Amino acid sequence: MEKVLSVNNVVKSFHQPEDFQVLKGVDFEVEKGEFVSIVGKSGSGKSTLLYILSTMDTDYDGSITINGNNVTGVKQNKLAAFRNEHIGFVFQFHFLLPEFSVIDNVMLPALKWGKKPIDVLRERARELLRMLDVTGQEEKKASLLSGGQQQRVAIARALINDPTIIMGDEPTGNLDSKNTKNVFRIFRELSREQGQTIITVTHDNDFASNCDRVIELKDGQIVNQ
Amino acid sequence: MNTNNKIAWTHLTSKIQQLVVAVLSVTFGISMYIFMNGFVGGINTAFDDITFSTMAHIRVYNDLPNDEPSLIPHTTNDTIQFIHNARHIKYTEGIKNAQKIIQIAKGFTQVTAVTEQINQNVFFRNGITKVSGNLSGIDVENEDKVFGISKYMLKGHIYDLEKRNDGIVLGSGLAQSICVNVGDNVTLTTADGTHKSFKVLGIFESGASATDKSKAMISIRSARQLFSKNASYASDIQINVRDYNKVEKVSTKMAKMIPYKVESWKEGNSQLESSSMLRNILAMVISISILTVAGFGIYNIMNMTVNEKMREIAILKAMGFNGKDIVHIFLMQSLCIGIIGGAVGMGLGSLIIYIVRQIPYKIASFTSLPVAFRLIDYIMAFFFGLIVTIIAGYLPARKASRIDPVEILRG
Ligand SMILES: Nc1ncnc2c1ncn2[C@@H]1O[C@H](COP(=O)(O)OP(=O)(O)O)[C@@H](O)[C@H]1O
Ligand SMILES: [Mg+2]
Numbered sequence: 001m002e003k004v005l006s007v008n009n010v011v012k013s014f015h016q017p018e019d020f021q022v023l024k025g026v027d028f029e030v031e032k033g034e035f036v037s038i039v040g041k042s043g044s045g046k047s048t049l050l051y052i053l054s055t056m057d058t059d060y061d062g063s064i065t066i067n068g069n070n071v072t073g074v075k076q077n078k079l080a081a082f083r084n085e086h087i088g089f090v091f092q093f094h095f096l097l098p099e100f101s102v103i104d105n106v107m108l109p110a111l112k113w114g115k116k117p118i119d120v121l122r123e124r125a126r127e128l129l130r131m132l133d134v135t136g137q138e139e140k141k142a143s144l145l146s147g148g149q150q151q152r153v154a155i156a157r158a159l160i161n162d163p164t165i166i167m168g169d170e171p172t173g174n175l176d177s178k179n180t181k182n183v184f185r186i187f188r189e190l191s192r193e194q195g196q197t198i199i200t201v202t203h204d205n206d207f208a209s210n211c212d213r214v215i216e217l218k219d220g221q222i223v224n225q
Numbered sequence: 226m227n228t229n230n231k232i233a234w235t236h237l238t239s240k241i242q243q244l245v246v247a248v249l250s251v252t253f254g255i256s257m258y259i260f261m262n263g264f265v266g267g268i269n270t271a272f273d274d275i276t277f278s279t280m281a282h283i284r285v286y287n288d289l290p291n292d293e294p295s296l297i298p299h300t301t302n303d304t305i306q307f308i309h310n311a312r313h314i315k316y317t318e319g320i321k322n323a324q325k326i327i328q329i330a331k332g333f334t335q336v337t338a339v340t341e342q343i344n345q346n347v348f349f350r351n352g353i354t355k356v357s358g359n360l361s362g363i364d365v366e367n368e369d370k371v372f373g374i375s376k377y378m379l380k381g382h383i384y385d386l387e388k389r390n391d392g393i394v395l396g397s398g399l400a401q402s403i404c405v406n407v408g409d410n411v412t413l414t415t416a417d418g419t420h421k422s423f424k425v426l427g428i429f430e431s432g433a434s435a436t437d438k439s440k441a442m443i444s445i446r447s448a449r450q451l452f453s454k455n456a457s458y459a460s461d462i463q464i465n466v467r468d469y470n471k472v473e474k475v476s477t478k479m480a481k482m483i484p485y486k487v488e489s490w491k492e493g494n495s496q497l498e499s500s501s502m503l504r505n506i507l508a509m510v511i512s513i514s515i516l517t518v519a520g521f522g523i524y525n526i527m528n529m530t531v532n533e534k535m536r537e538i539a540i541l542k543a544m545g546f547n548g549k550d551i552v553h554i555f556l557m558q559s560l561c562i563g564i565i566g567g568a569v570g571m572g573l574g575s576l577i578i579y580i581v582r583q584i585p586y587k588i589a590s591f592t593s594l595p596v597a598f599r600l601i602d603y604i605m606a607f608f609f610g611l612i613v614t615i616i617a618g619y620l621p622a623r624k625a626s627r628i629d630p631v632e633i634l635r636g
Contacts, residue, residue, distance in 0.1 A: 047635065056543055057631045077547040084545020091634055095540045099239040104231075109544045111228040157544070 003065075004164060004197045005030040005053070010062035012048055012220075022048045023060070024220040030165075033195040035187060037208040040217035046201040047092065049217065050169050053199065054089050055079045067164050084113050088158030090168035092201075096150050096157075098143035102134065105142050106156045113161055121160070128156035131186060133179065147174045155183060159190070166190070168200040172207065184210065229550050232541070233557035236530065244562070247526045251566025251610060252573055254519030258512035258606040259574030264581070265508035266602070267595030269501045271588050273469075274373075276497055278431040279440075280490055281340075281371050281463035282472045283479065285326055287319050288486035319343070320485060323459035329482050335466045335475050340367035341459035343448040348414040349395075349441065351403040358399055358439040360413065362448020371465050374429060374442075380407050381427025386444045393423035397430040398438030411441075413451070421451055432588060513609060519566075520613035523559050527621040531555060539630035548626035555625050559618020560611075567610045571603055 012023040022045045030036055038046050051057040053064065055071050058079070063072040067086055071079065083089075088109075096105045106125040110116065116124075129135060132152040137145060142153065151174045158166055166187070172180040184207055190196045191212075200207075208214050216224035237244055297306055320326060323341045330339045343362035348355055365387050369375050375383050379397055386392045393411060405411055409425050423443065430437050443451075449458060466475050469490065476489040491498065531538070538551060546554075578596045586594045 051631045051635070054543070056634075077549070080542065080545045080547035080550075082545075083543070089543055091540075091543075095536060095634065097537050097540060099235050104235075108228070108232075108541075111231070112545050112550075114228070 255570025
């Protein structure tokens with residue numbers, strides 16, 4: 001199987017308010033099309049790890065390779081373009097741009113990439129929103145949607161560029177069980193049928209147990225994978 | 226539309242009130258810039274008008290020779306030379322053949338007008354009041370071309386001097402001090418003791434009060450008669466050139482061809498030049514300060530916008546927008562503010578100039594406050610306005626581009 005992500009001995013420390021090692025040598029690999037859950041107690045370093053994997057946090061020791069590209073030590077401007085193409089990210093708190101319409105929020109990463117004509121993108125965005133069960137809201141301002149709806153819009157946004165890896169920090173944290181199941185089903189399909197890799201942090205045992213693999217973090221170290 | 230511009234536009238239009246305040250601060254700055262500089266430009270024109278209503282750009286006259294030749298050639302060292310009561314004697318007075326000089330002057334392409342004058346000090350008398358002043362014998366038509374005297378006539382017409390040999394035109398202050406009006410008679414007494422009576426045909430006011438208090442004009446033919454001079458005699462020849470700031474170029478060339486003193490207005494009048502320059506600098510300083518304040522307005526508002534939008538900037542970066550994109554997004558917003566504010570400011574500036582021009586005020590040949598409409602002020606206002614907006618917009622934009630998304634998103 002093809003490796004999509006390999007994490008080699010990643011160490012991350014915070015120096016404020018005091019020196020504190022959050023990740024103490026994390027090592028693992030993820031294959032193409034794998035659906036992986038990261039679990040662990042609150043404060044165990046799951047979010048910190050995910051920010052590093054997403055290339056947004058570059059302040060760590062060790063090395064990371066994504067899709068054959070070494071991303072450690074690469075300049076932020078290059079990483080931005082890399083993220084745009086290869087990584088879809090769903091934040092723990094559904095962050096949308098409140099002044100933009102729902103559909104514009106979904107389309108923004110694709111508009112930034114500029115690979116496809118705008119009407120194709122618009123159609124694709126509608127389709128994603130339909131898939132996530134947010135219909136009839138496309139032209140509304142994002143700030144007017146409920147928390148659950150916003151989170152699903154954020155998931156649609158993460159999918160718009162068909163990224164190699166989709167990362168989520170508790171992407172279903174705000175959803176009811178029906179929508180959680182739906183999102184799980186979508187992720188499952190994307191990984192099986194499109195070969196996209198999914199890495200999500202979750203507290204939902206049900207959600208985790210149905211994944212291909214569960215990685216458990218404890219005090220900044222992998223204790224189980 | 227480019228994605229960054231689309232984001233910039235959405236940010237701009239989602240806070241209309243902020244947008245209006247920012248635009249207004251630029252509008253105010255630009256309109257004040259245009260008005261201040263236009264006003265000072267108008268004032269300078271008025272002062273130039275006053276200056277050149279009595280002074281031509283170049284004056285040609287018969288001067289005393291500067292270098293005094295030794296009366297006796299220097300001999301050996303053991304001889305003592307002693308000259309008692311040495312005197313300067315002016316052999317020639319005035320310009321004998323004025324026509325020839327006028328022809329030379331007219332040969333220069335930069336010269337726009339030439340006129341000849343006979344200037345003498347005389348006494349003006351009406352009954353018992355006796356005032357000394359300057360009498361100018363003028364060639365009316367050319368005098369008008371050089372000094373624009375017909376613009377300054379309060380009463381009567383200057384061209385009437387050509388119709389009557391005994392006609393005289395007086396400065397307003399002079400007419401007042403000898404208590405005469407149009408139609409009255411004045412007696413002139415020359416330095417030689419000749420008396421002649423003249424009829425007042427008109428009164429002028431140039432705005433330069435020293436001139437208005439002492440000057441009178443008669444036709445040059447009458448002047449030649451009065452001072453018993455030949456038909457081509459003149460005491461001064463006055464010449465105007467196209468650009469009075471570049472007068473030296475012409476005057477130095479002319480001096481080589483004319484055997485009399487050729488003097489440009491700048492000699493001995495440098496204070497005029499420096500005072501108009503000081504006014505220009507003052508206007509510049511004030512208007513640029515106003516623009517700078519407007520710049521702080523933009524800076525403040527953009528800074529606020531950036532602070533409010535930390536989270537959104539972090540999201541954009543997480544989605545793959547890089548530092549340059551973020552600078553683009555925020556700089557574009559200030560540019561829009563600058564351009565809209567600049568355009569409205571130009572309109573407002575024009576309106577202010579138009580209104581101020583209606584305010585009655587008597588200066589030189591103006592009857593209301595002089596304010597100039599000048600294209601250069603508009604170009605400079607826009608140029609400075611743009612620079613100020615770019616600087617004021619760039620600083621917050623750069624700050625935005627340096628935001629670390631992880632720090633914000635970690636929450
Ligand atoms: N910016 C920071 N500065 C200092 N310590 C931090 C910072 N962010 C997180 N931490 C600490 O790092 C640890 C791991 O945090 P996090 O990765 O958010 O945990 P999780 O997502 O697993 O709950 C926690 O103890 C937290 O207090
Ligand atoms: Mg977390």
